[in-house]
Amino acid sequence: MKYIDLSFDSEPFTYKILIGKDLFNKKVFADSLKGNSVFIVSNETVAPLYLDQLKLALSDYSVFTYLLPDGEQYKSLEAWQELLNGMISVGLRRNDTIVALGGGVVGDMAGFAAACLNRGMSIIQVPTTLLSQVDSSVGGKTAVNHPLGKNLIGAFHQPSLVVSDIKTLDTLPEREFLAGISEIIKAAIIADSAFFEWLEENAFHILEHDESALVTMIETSCRIKAEIVAKDAKEKGIRAWLNLGHTFGHAIETCAGYGKLLHGEAVAIGICLAAKFSSFKNSLSETDFERIVVVIQKFGLPTKIPGYLNAAELTSAMRLDKKNTSESITLVLPEKVGQVMIDKNVSLNEINEFLTQAMD
Numbered sequence: 001m002k003y004i005d006l007s008f009d010s011e012p013f014t015y016k017i018l019i020g021k022d023l024f025n026k027k028v029f030a031d032s033l034k035g036n037s038v039f040i041v042s043n044e045t046v047a048p049l050y051l052d053q054l055k056l057a058l059s060d061y062s063v064f065t066y067l068l069p070d071g072e073q074y075k076s077l078e079a080w081q082e083l084l085n086g087m088i089s090v091g092l093r094r095n096d097t098i099v100a101l102g103g104g105v106v107g108d109m110a111g112f113a114a115a116c117l118n119r120g121m122s123i124i125q126v127p128t129t130l131l132s133q134v135d136s137s138v139g140g141k142t143a144v145n146h147p148l149g150k151n152l153i154g155a156f157h158q159p160s161l162v163v164s165d166i167k168t169l170d171t172l173p174e175r176e177f178l179a180g181i182s183e184i185i186k187a188a189i190i191a192d193s194a195f196f197e198w199l200e201e202n203a204f205h206i207l208e209h210d211e212s213a214l215v216t217m218i219e220t221s222c223r224i225k226a227e228i229v230a231k232d233a234k235e236k237g238i239r240a241w242l243n244l245g246h247t248f249g250h251a252i253e254t255c256a257g258y259g260k261l262l263h264g265e266a267v268a269i270g271i272c273l274a275a276k277f278s279s280f281k282n283s284l285s286e287t288d289f290e291r292i293v294v295v296i297q298k299f300g301l302p303t304k305i306p307g308y309l310n311a312a313e314l315t316s317a318m319r320l321d322k323k324n325t326s327e328s329i330t331l332v333l334p335e336k337v338g339q340v341m342i343d344k345n346v347s348l349n350e351i352n353e354f355l356t357q358a359m360d
């Protein structure tokens, strides 16, 4: 396998998502590089593993490097300001290129810097976690967290290229690998029941990190996401489907303290809660509810809210969710495996009661 090329076409943007092995070479990047300089953003964990290989692929350019501290707690306005200082101090011009080498945190921070610096610069995403290869590198959401809420400060800014080298997953800790599966399960629940069945049937191969299973998962998840984003890049409607599990999940991450639970773990719990809420409302069958919980458990992901959190605090955090258009909470709810709906009118009382009961 050399690479799979998913062309992402949606006026006014179009870009390639390359998925394969040994992709850190000059040919892969050549067409997408502009200007004289490349500014690589990575972090202290990923850089020692992959920075030299990437620099070699970019060696026809003048290359600057900036390493972020590692961790969700540094996906902050303060760390982002430092990153901008680094970019400005080397004199990056609008036609230069930013490259994000790392997981979703690096991608979101570098992407937001690219959206803002010089009023917009080109960014290439080089995701190195499963989660970032199946989700965060695609679609152009960029952001930093605020102490009161996840991703509250950000912008939509599409990359010019996504380069997913699956060999980078060889060094990824298993807990991070499993967290990435959460977003894959999400993609299957929202749009592809056949893919969900495939996940149920292939859990063993996936957990063995079988290469062909990996490629299938990454490709299918990117296709599902690309199709939705192509129709609604700025989340005016159906893009909110991709937020399944995130209304609860983001509140859990915020209340637990950023970094305590991984994003994918919080989303796994959030998906179970959304499914439970939907089944309480008789919108999801008991059978599909069970299938969702069982598949999440199969991949060793959590399904329940940690006992150290409380319902009132979670409800309060959910009020700040970006999907809300009024005092009510907007929830994405599964109707069956492969189909979701958006409910914009869930009252705070209903959420509070539901969470209180779910934590019993």
Ligand SMILES: NC(=O)c1ccc[n+]([C@@H]2O[C@H](COP(=O)([O-])OP(=O)(O)OC[C@H]3O[C@@H](n4cnc5c(N)ncnc54)[C@H](O)[C@@H]3O)[C@@H](O)[C@H]2O)c1
Pocket: 043, 045, 046, 049, 070, 071, 072, 075, 102, 103, 104, 105, 106, 108, 128, 129, 130, 131, 132, 135, 136, 137, 138, 139, 140, 141, 142, 150, 151, 168, 169, 170, 171, 172, 173, 176, 179, 263, 264
């Ligand atoms: N923009 C979007 O559409 C979108 C989508 C989903 C998630 N996100 C965001 O992405 C973030 C989560 O991303 P993540 O799960 O990639 O976490 P992450 O970026 O924190 O990476 C996880 C850990 O793995 C390390 N790492 C990365 N690549 C590695 C490799 N190849 N080998 C060894 N270690 C490696 C990192 O240094 C980090 O410690 C969250 O902030 C979430 O909000 C954004």
Ligand SMILES: O=C(O)C(=O)C[C@@H](O)[C@H](O)[C@H](O)COP(=O)(O)O
Pocket: 135, 139, 141, 143, 150, 151, 183, 239, 240, 242, 243, 246, 322
């Ligand atoms: O791309 C999207 O749209 C998503 O919702 C993907 C999510 O997995 C991702 O975590 C995203 O950052 C959440 O978006 P937010 O708008 O709720 O911050």
Ligand SMILES: [Zn+2]
Pocket: 135, 183, 246, 263, 267
């Ligand atoms: Zn997510």
